Amino acid sequence: MFLTSRRVIIVVFVSVVVLLVLAPDVQAAVTGACSNCHTMHNSQDGSVLDATVNDTLLVSSCIGCHSSSGSETIVNFGPTRIPIVFNTTGYPTKPLAGGNFYDVAAAGGNIDSHGHNVYGISNQDSDLDHAPLDLWGGGCTNSCHASLAMPKSSMTDTQIDGCKICHQKYKHHGTDIAEGSMETEESGWYRFLGGHDARYGGGIVMLTSYVAGIEDADWEQDPTLGHNRYQGAVTNHNDNVLLQTTHSISAFCTGCHAQAHMNTEDAASGVWLRHPTMIRLPTTGEFADYNPETDYDASVPVGWLDPTTPTRSDAVVTCLSCHLVHGSQYPDMLRWDYSAMTAGGGDNETGCFKCHSSKDS
Structure with a gap:
């Protein structure tokens, strides 16, 4: 009733x-x-x-x-x-x-x-006093870069709502859209995710800081029935307007964790310093076995350069390919137990081996 x-x-x-x-x-x-x-x-x-x-x-x-x-x-x-x-x-x-x-x-x-430690759910992180691998070292006053679970010192009678630091574009009375369509400003963008408006010299910029994408009907409760389509991007991580220009989910993550994948390749040696993201998922070699266009695995998701028309060549590695954004049952918010990823262990097609298929041969 x-x-x-x-x-x-x-x-x-x-x-x-x-x-x-x-x-x-x-x-x-x-x-x-x-x-x-x-x-x-x-x-x-x-x-x-x-x-x-x-x-x-x-x-x-x-x-x-x-x-x-x-x-x-x-x-x-x-x-x-x-x-x-x-x-x-x-x-x-x-x-x-x-x-x-x-x-x-x-x-x-x-x-x-x-x-993520969020005010009202968890205590502040006992090891970290600011977002790991950010650019500011927690020095941005009263900012989410310090902690989503930390009181806002300039407001004595209230706290930062950790949820709204990420879900800033919420519109519970927004415009309905057709299932399978890209979210819009009227609907609150993808999952209400977007950056805050920044004011400089009396003006307002960053009004275009939002995440684009297509939302699954049941939020992937049953991924066999459908899945989210994340906006991906292939771009330079040093770009300070990534979210405004790409609207990708990974660009949104870099708002607090910019150094996690910044300068990911050493120009002199060509060696990856960190696991890459915001790159196309290679279509050859060990990566050829995973075709998310025809056989998508929601436990190893990808982004798309055009979520409305996903093609294998436009599949993009994102932060969410490895991490769950709210929380998981494994360290580092990973989707799987990293300590159990053992090369040459047999016929494992999960976790790291979904993309690196030959490493478990």
Whole structure:
């Protein structure tokens, strides 16, 4: 039954670890009673619905809405389908495309290397005081480059919402788009991902800092039914306007982790210093065995120079080819156990060997 009463919402809020009320559907527009998500006076029967301060009179935060004490990673709330990215009682068997925050959360043991530390989910990283391999060393004042889980020192009564540092283009009442189409500004771009507007000399720049792509109907809960199509790019990592010019998912990652793949090839020796990204997946040699155009493996995803018309020659290695962005069950947020990747071990076609197929011969 579709819930319309604030009184029912209060019961849900009190009895469940987290409130499951708000999330984008496959399309951008949320449907249903306004009271499912918003409160005009933040009270009912003399009680405060939510003691915290939320944007646009919401009855809960991003984390409260996209968390669950159960095991499901998609929850139906009336006509709205809610993607769950934080299961509080265990890592789910069917995580969504970005993985799950459970391991890095306090509830999962605070395993810092297993995910992004986000305020409201986990403590600050015990080993890192800023984003690893950034350009600023955490020196950008009150910035996400320091920590997604750190209080914003200039605001004494609130905290940085770690989710919104990445998902800045959120439009839960955005324009619906046809399934399989590229996300638009009206829909909130791909997964609401984009950079912040920067002000210089009174002007505003970086309005074009967004991520493009095509979203899977069930967020890859069942990747055999479909998968995301990520915008890829082949470009120079030293370009300081990567996101504005390419709108690729890897360019978005470099906003905080620019040095992770900057100057990836030594010009003198031709030797890779770090694992390359934002390059075409080679079509010859050991790489020829993986054809994501005809046999896509969601556990080793690629980007596309044109997500609307993916072709093998335009498949691109991205940061997400190896990492889960929210959290995984392995160190370094990897999609697989790197310590178990043993060359010459047999007929392994997973992990590293999906692309480097001959290394396990």
